[in-house]
Amino acid sequence: MSKTLIIGASGQIGKMATELLLKNEQNVVALVRDKSKLSDLDSPFLSIVEQDLEGDFSNAVNGCDQVIFAAGSGGSTGTDKTVLIDLWAATKAATYSKEHGVKHFIMVSSIGADDPDAIESDLKPYLVAKHMADRHLINSGLNYTIVRPGSLTNENASKLISTERPKDRDKAIISRENVAHVLFTIATEQGSNRCIFEVFDGDKPIKAAIK
Ligand SMILES: NC(=O)c1ccc[n+]([C@@H]2O[C@H](COP(=O)([O-])OP(=O)(O)OC[C@H]3O[C@@H](n4cnc5c(N)ncnc54)[C@H](OP(=O)(O)O)[C@@H]3O)[C@@H](O)[C@H]2O)c1
Numbered sequence: 021m022s023k024t025l026i027i028g029a030s031g032q033i034g035k036m037a038t039e040l041l042l043k044n045e046q047n048v049v050a051l052v053r054d055k056s057k058l059s060d061l062d063s064p065f066l067s068i069v070e071q072d073l074e075g076d077f078s079n080a081v082n083g084c085d086q087v088i089f090a091a092g093s094g095g096s097t098g099t100d101k102t103v104l105i106d107l108w109a110a111t112k113a114a115t116y117s118k119e120h121g122v123k124h125f126i127m128v129s130s131i132g133a134d135d136p137d138a139i140e141s142d143l144k145p146y147l148v149a150k151h152m153a154d155r156h157l158i159n160s161g162l163n164y165t166i167v168r169p170g171s172l173t174n175e176n177a178s179k180l181i182s183t184e185r186p187k188d189r190d191k192a193i194i195s196r197e198n199v200a201h202v203l204f205t206i207a208t209e210q211g212s213n214r215c216i217f218e219v220f221d222g223d224k225p226i227k228a229a230i231k
Contacts, residue, residue, distance in 0.1 A: 022123075023047040024207055025084040027073070027113055028091030030057035033128060033172075036200035037088060037207075042066055044208060051080045073109035078116040087117050088126045088203055093146075102149050110153035114160045122162065126206055128199070129154050129168045131185070131192060131218055154216070165206050166216040169194045175221075177201050181229045182222025194221045201226055 024041060028034040029050030035058070041048050042063040050058055053072045069080040073091055081087065089110050093101035110127065117125050132139060133150035157164050170185075170192035177197035186192050202219050205226045217230065 021045075021047055022085040023049060023083060024086040024088060025049045025051060025080055026088045026090060027051045027077075027080075027109075028089065028128075029068075030054065031090055031092065032174075032196045033199050033203070034088070034090035035061075036197055037090060037203040038066070040200060040204040041207060044204070046208065049080060049084055051077060073112075074104050077109075077112070078119070081113075081116040081120040081122060084117075084120070084122060086124045086126065086207055087113060087122050088128070088207060089113050090128045090203070092128075099145050102146050106146060107149035107153050110150075111156045114153075114157045114162060114164075118160050118162055124207075125157060125160075125162045125164045126203060127154060127157055127164065127166045128203070129166050129216075131168050131170045133168055134216075158214075158216075163213055164215075167199070167202060167206070168216065168218040169199050170218065170220045172196050172199070173221075178221060179226055180221065180223050181226055182220045182224060183217045183229055184220075184222075185218055186220060192220055194219055198226075202230065205230065 026038050029038045030052040042065050047065050050068045055068045055070045071077040093105040130150045132147045136147035136151050173195050175195040
């Protein structure tokens with residue numbers, strides 16, 4: 021059975037994706053910097069690696085077939101962490117994955133990462149970091165899926181999404197739980213191959229929307 025490394029498994033999306041995979045009896049390696057954040061998870065399919073993403077975390081990739089990068093520096097840290105996590109840790113994750121023969125790398129990117137110059141906002145350094153991490157993955161030779169969610173909300177999962185960007189920017193949103201279900205679907209469905217798409221709350225079942 022395949023083994024999936026989830027980087028950022030203590031995060032909101034990362035933990036929900038971890039739980040979905042474990043419920044589906046998938047082997048998960050959860051990479052976190054504080055394992056107490058997963059103390060409520062009890063599964064024979066779970067192993068935890070405690071490691072800070074600012075260091076060398078190549079060992080965590082060993083023996084994994086798939087990697088989901090769901091980590092992020094978050095809105096309350098500075099540009100230094102944007103560079104170290106959103107850019108550099110994501111870049112290292114793809115490099116380690118290539119070195120360890122990972123079959124599929126799933127990146128949680130962001131709306132706007134395709135063209136950081138398209139908006140003038142405080143988010144631009146973050147979008148540049150996401151853009152460059154995505155570009156590194158695209159050029160890595162790995163099989164990849166890059167998921168670019170709209171602005172995240174904490175609504176419950178509707179499990180209905182769209183990959184078409186709404187014209188109204190205020191509607192370019194998606195719940196974290198829906199993103200976790202998208203990641204779960206990608207990770208458990210074979211055949212995803214070198215694709216990039218944005219995701220929003222919408223009206224299509226996930227499998228139909230991303231096929
Ligand atoms: N906010 C938005 O509207 C938006 C939109 C599109 C895409 N995104 C992307 O969505 C993704 C996840 O979002 P989320 O809300 O689930 O994020 P989150 O809850 O803030 O989770 C971030 C995760 O990254 C981990 N992390 C950060 N620095 C680390 C380090 N040095 N070493 C180890 N782990 C580290 C955190 O660990 P700890 O638990 O230890 O802190 C946590 O597990 C991010 O990639 C973000 O860029 C966000």
